[in-house]
Amino acid sequence: MPITILAPRPSRPIRADPEDNVSSASDTDSEAGGVELDGDLPMTTRPSKRARLTTSTASDIVTPGELITDDPQWMRGHGTYVTPATTAIISSVAGTITRTNKLLSVRPLRARYTPEVGDLVVGRIVEVQAKRWRVDVGSTQLASLPLSAINLPGGILRKRTETDELQIRTFFAEGDLLVAEVQQLFADGGAVLHTRSLKYGKLRNGVFVAVSGTGGGGGVVRSRRQVWTMDAANGGGQIDVVLGVNGYVWISKHVETAEADGNSKAAGITNMEENVSTTMYSSQNDRIEVETMREIARLRGVVTALVENGLRVDEDMVMRGYHEAVEMAMVSAGGPDDIYLGGEMGQQLAAALKGT
Amino acid sequence: MASSQHVLLSPAELAYLHASLSLAPPIRPDGRSPTQFRPLVAETGILPGTNGSARICFADGTEAIVGVKAEVERTAQRSGDETVFLEEGGAGGDDDDEEEEAGQGLEKRKGDASWVEMTVEIPGLRDDDSGTAFLAAMLSEALLADGGFTKRLWINRRFHWKLYLDIILISPPLSYPLPLLSLTTHLALLSTRLPRLKSEGDEDPFFDDDWAAAPYLFPRTSSTNIATAKSTTPAAAIRPPITLLVMAVGNNIIFDPSKEELAVADVALAVSVTGSSPSHYAATGTGEEAGRNLRLLSIRTVDPPSRLTPPGLANAANTAYGPSNGTMGTQKMAEARAAETEAAEGVWRPPRGGAKRMVLGALVQKVLERGGVVDEVLDALEGVDSG
Numbered sequence: 077m078p079i080t081i082l083a084p085r086p087s088r089p090i091r092a093d094p095e096d097n098v099s100s101a102s103d104t105d106s107e108a109g110g111v112e113l114d115g116d117l118p119m120t121t122r123p124s125k126r127a128r129l130t131t132s133t134a135s136d137i138v139t140p141g142e143l144i145t146d147d148p149q150w151m152r153g154h155g156t157y158v159t160p161a162t163t164a165i166i167s168s169v170a171g172t173i174t175r176t177n178k179l180l181s182v183r184p185l186r187a188r189y190t191p192e193v194g195d196l197v198v199g200r201i202v203e204v205q206a207k208r209w210r211v212d213v214g215s216t217q218l219a220s221l222p223l224s225a226i227n228l229p230g231g232i233l234r235k236r237t238e239t240d241e242l243q244i245r246t247f248f249a250e251g252d253l254l255v256a257e258v259q260q261l262f263a264d265g266g267a268v269l270h271t272r273s274l275k276y277g278k279l280r281n282g283v284f285v286a287v288s289g290t291g292g293g294g295g296v297v298r299s300r301r302q303v304w305t306m307d308a309a310n311g312g313g314q315i316d317v318v319l320g321v322n323g324y325v326w327i328s329k330h331v332e333t334a335e336a337d338g339n340s341k342a343a344g345i346t347n348m349e350e351n352v353s354t355t356m357y358s359s360q361n362d363r364i365e366v367e368t369m370r371e372i373a374r375l376r377g378v379v380t381a382l383v384e385n386g387l388r389v390d391e392d393m394v395m396r397g398y399h400e401a402v403e404m405a406m407v408s409a410g411g412p413d414d415i416y417l418g419g420e421m422g423q424q425l426a427a428a429l430k431g432t
Numbered sequence: 433m434a435s436s437q438h439v440l441l442s443p444a445e446l447a448y449l450h451a452s453l454s455l456a457p458p459i460r461p462d463g464r465s466p467t468q469f470r471p472l473v474a475e476t477g478i479l480p481g482t483n484g485s486a487r488i489c490f491a492d493g494t495e496a497i498v499g500v501k502a503e504v505e506r507t508a509q510r511s512g513d514e515t516v517f518l519e520e521g522g523a524g525g526d527d528d529d530e531e532e533e534a535g536q537g538l539e540k541r542k543g544d545a546s547w548v549e550m551t552v553e554i555p556g557l558r559d560d561d562s563g564t565a566f567l568a569a570m571l572s573e574a575l576l577a578d579g580g581f582t583k584r585l586w587i588n589r590r591f592h593w594k595l596y597l598d599i600i601l602i603s604p605p606l607s608y609p610l611p612l613l614s615l616t617t618h619l620a621l622l623s624t625r626l627p628r629l630k631s632e633g634d635e636d637p638f639f640d641d642d643w644a645a646a647p648y649l650f651p652r653t654s655s656t657n658i659a660t661a662k663s664t665t666p667a668a669a670i671r672p673p674i675t676l677l678v679m680a681v682g683n684n685i686i687f688d689p690s691k692e693e694l695a696v697a698d699v700a701l702a703v704s705v706t707g708s709s710p711s712h713y714a715a716t717g718t719g720e721e722a723g724r725n726l727r728l729l730s731i732r733t734v735d736p737p738s739r740l741t742p743p744g745l746a747n748a749a750n751t752a753y754g755p756s757n758g759t760m761g762t763q764k765m766a767e768a769r770a771a772e773t774e775a776a777e778g779v780w781r782p783p784r785g786g787a788k789r790m791v792l793g794a795l796v797q798k799v800l801e802r803g804g805v806v807d808e809v810l811d812a813l814e815g816v817d818s819g
Contacts, residue, residue: 078687078805079469079812084489200440229752246752251742252442280444283461357752359443359744361451361778369452369459377463384491415463418491419471 080419138167138182145180153181189214189322191267195258196302198279198320199269201248206241209248211256214286214322217266221248221256225270227277229357247357253279253326255303255318275303277356281364282316282328285376287383295383296323299390305330306395309402310412312371319389327375329368331355370415374401377417378425385426393429400428439695439737443744447780450696454682461692467805469688472615474816476623484624484649486816488616495602496612498620504587504637505547505594543582543592548575550597552613555604567610570732571599571617574673574704577729581672584649588634593626607691608734610702614675618813621672624649671810673706673729678799679736680791685798687805697736699787703799704729707810724807726800733787744780 138144144156146164153176155169167173171184191197191213199219203210210218223236226247248254256269256276271277287295296302302319314330378397382389404425405414417425441449452459458466470490479485484500552568553559575581585593597620599613625646627639640646650672679689679697686693694700707724747753799806 078465078467079809080471081812081816082471082473084473084475084487200442202440243751246750249742251440253445278444279442281448282445283448284441284445285461355747355753358747358750359779360747360750360776361444361447363777364448364451366455366459369448369455373452373459373461373463376461380462415459416465416468417463422491 082419136172137170137185138173139170140168142167144173144182149178150180151178153179155182155184156180188216190265191215191219191258191261191322193258193261195298195321196255196318197258197267197269197322198253198255198284198318198324198326199322200324201250201252201254204244204248204250206244207236209244211254211269213267213269213320214324215265215267217264219258219267219269221254221269221271223247225259225268225272227272227356248278252359253284255279255320255326278359279318279326279328280359281331281361282326283372283376285325285327285379287323287325287379287389296321296325296389301391304391306398308368308371308375309399310371311367313365313368315368315372315375317375317391317394319391319394325376325379325389327372327379329362329364329372331362370413374398374405374415374417377401377415377422381417381422381425382429384422387426387429397425397429400425404428439691439741441692441695441741443742443780445692446696446738446741447744447778449692450681450780451778453684453686453693453696456684458681458684458686460686460690462690466684466686469611469809470690472612474615474619474813476619476816483626484620484622486616486619486623488612488619490612492606493603494606494609494612496609496616497600497602498613498616499598499600500620500624501596501598502585502593502624502626503596504591507544507590507592541583541586543579543584543586545572545576545582547582547585547592548572548595548597550575551599553598553600554609555601557605567613568599570610570675570702570704570730571614572597573732574614574675574706574729575617577673577704578706578727580670587629587637590634591637607689608677608694610675610734611677611688614673614704615809615813618672618674619816622648622650622813622816670706670708671814673704674806674809674813675702675704676799676806676809677702677734678795680787680795685795695737695741697738698783699791699795700734700736701792701795702732702734703796704731705799705806707806724802724810726802726806728796728800731796736783739782739784741780741782743782744778746776746779748776 144150144165144167146162148163150165152158152165153174155167155171156165157168158165165180167182169182169184169187171182174181174183189197197213197219199211199213199221201209201221202212202218207223209221211221213219223240223244228234228240254271254277256271257273258267259270260268262268296319298321299319302321303317305314305316307313308315316326316328316330318326318328320326375394375398378394378401379389381401382393382397387393401415401417402412404421405412408414410416449461452461460466462470464470470492472491473489474486476484476486478487478497479499481501482499483502485498487495487497489495550568550572551559552564552571554561554564554567557564585595587593597617599617601609601613625643625648627641627643628645628647629637630640631638650670676687677689677694677700679686679694679700681693681696681698686697689697689700705726705728707726798804
């Protein structure tokens with residue numbers, strides 16, 4: 077069947093969690109959300125209370141510039157602003173209202189990634205400058221990766237010279253993908269990255285998939301482990317998965333490098349530097365078996381299916397989704413080699429994951 | 433013409449994609465089979481103010497809307513034509529033509545390419561951008577190629593319908609939007625209805641104001657029986673054209689490529705075809721085999737972005753590879769120039785040179801296959817409820 081055409085689904089009502097929703101019908105503070113404060117009267121009794129907060133409107137979505145309330149008892153949180161000399165709280169993003177005690181904030185429906193120090197991100201070089209690279213990490217601004225924040229091949233520790241500046245493209249060129257960590261933040265939200273670890277560096281032997289930013293329920297969430305190696309089914313060997321916090325995902329064949337031997341020899345920090353993987357800046361793929369490629373494509377399908385169905389993407393979900401997908405393929409018409417997970421197959425997968 | 437804005441992919445990614453798509457059977461990054469399209473959501477008749485409209489949405493969020501508006505326009509008289517006294521109005525000037533009108537058939541009808549106006553809008557691109565202009569040209573070329581379409585817009589010798597097709601891509605172009613826009617246009621045209629003509633001959637046109645009686649621009653053959661299909665002229669059973677994007681990597685032919693796949697294509701073609709609907713060949717008795725008669729309307733080569741991608745660097749030529757330091761750099765630089773000409777496994781090399789004639793032939797053959805992909809696509813599109 078080369079084409080599947082689906083009828084449009086009725087639009088999904090986007091609703092905030094009922095417990096922390098300001099405009100929930102009863103609108104008393106004693107509802108599940110927030111901390112119950114003694115003596116806090118139900119707001120409906122207050123005359124100054126705005127009608128739109130008390131009535132349950134058809135949609136809980138506010139748009140940028142929309143007045144949420146002008147009651148002075150509320151404090152403004154993320155996604156809102158107060159115009160000078162008034163008490164009106166106005167939404168600055170399109171999203172759902174959330175309330176924590178007396179703090180009003182708007183959770184955006186869809187937002188770009190906001191970097192935080194220590195985040196593991198996958199990025200793509202978009203610009204090469206004299207002493208640094210500009211990296212697309214899905215944020216509002218390009219992150220920068222200074223020449224001084226990378227490991228030199230062979231782990232040599234020295235000052236970066238003009239020779240290095242001239243050869244900057246031999247390390248990373250435009251379009252290269254890399255995994256890095258956010259080292260520092262500027263006041264305007266711009267991030268500075270570093271790759272000074274054996275875990276970080278240029279990516280190869282795999283496929284890239286960008287899932288949407290935060291919001292809408294889906295997407296990569298910060299979790300304990302963003303990078304792991306897993307055993308693939310159907311003789312696929314070992315596969316590495318890197319879930320960048322910024323929603324960029326890298327799935328590749330696991331390659332044993334000298335780094336593993338180095339770790340077994342000595343754990344000293346200087347030793348580790350010496351044993352920096354010599355393959356760090358390679359852009360040549362290793363030989364990848366057909367089975368591995370198939371399983372990589374299956375994993376990519378799992379990640380896209382999770383996102384399309386509004387599920388979070390983390391190690392647990394991806395692993396469960398993958399096993400589910402392998403089992404679905406077993407019983408499907410195409411046999412275990414059937415890796416297609418789009419459309420109805422993806423919905424089936426998501427339903428199975430939600431059910432368990 | 434460049435198929436889309438420059439895609440930024442690393443040489444390692446390109447090498448991986450190319451390797452997986454060259455396998456037999458190819459492994460596509462989204463797991464589709466080579467002839468499979470992305471699943472899409474489609475509906476028609478969404479814009480109340482238009483004669484026909486459609487919306488198609490891909491799962492990745494790319495979405496297009498097409499609206500078709502028709503307007504009665506006075507046909508410009510060329511000096512060579514028989515004079516029609518426009519000033520007199522009514523039937524006054526038409527007395528001498530009446531006997532001709534009695535036998536008025538499609539042969540008498542004339543069409544002009546200027547009766548169709550198509551605009552394509554893609555967010556983030558200027559409307560005089562070469563990419564947008566090329567898309568519009570490609571889509572209208574498919575529509576006007578055989579001249580049959582504009583004949584449907586003929587009302588009488590003095591008036592015709594002027595059709596405005598507004599094609600709008602709502603989302604940013606995540607992949608080369610040609611297939612999406614073409615499928616949406618096809619659906620919109622299928623759902624297009626023009627008011628029923630009440631006047632006769634070369635009178636000023638006068639229409640039935642009952643919208644329910646308005647006939648489809650492309651009559652639905654499923655509702656009519658064979659007998660009426662026989663009575664209609666063969667041209668009436670033709671479906672609107674569709675333009676498909678087909679690409680080849682190695683020996684594999686891949687339909688509806690995504691952006692990443694297009695980035696490693698050896699050849700990419702935009703092939704416009706039209707098919708006559710099933711009952712037509714059932715009536716004429718030509719359809720012994722399954723599938724419909726497909727007619728090739730036009731072929732355009734699309735310059736795949738793969739040609740502009742940077743080549744990968746083999747480890748042997750990489751100064752940053754291995755335990756070397758700066759001193760070895762210059763020596764490796766010299767090697768790099770030599771190494772660029774030879775292929776190494778796992779290193780991306782952009783395709784050079786033109787498309788092979790055999791590959792082009794195979795691509796077109798695959799598209800025109802009876803009962804093949806195009807057939808199923810047309811069937812599926814016809815099945816979309818026009819409400």
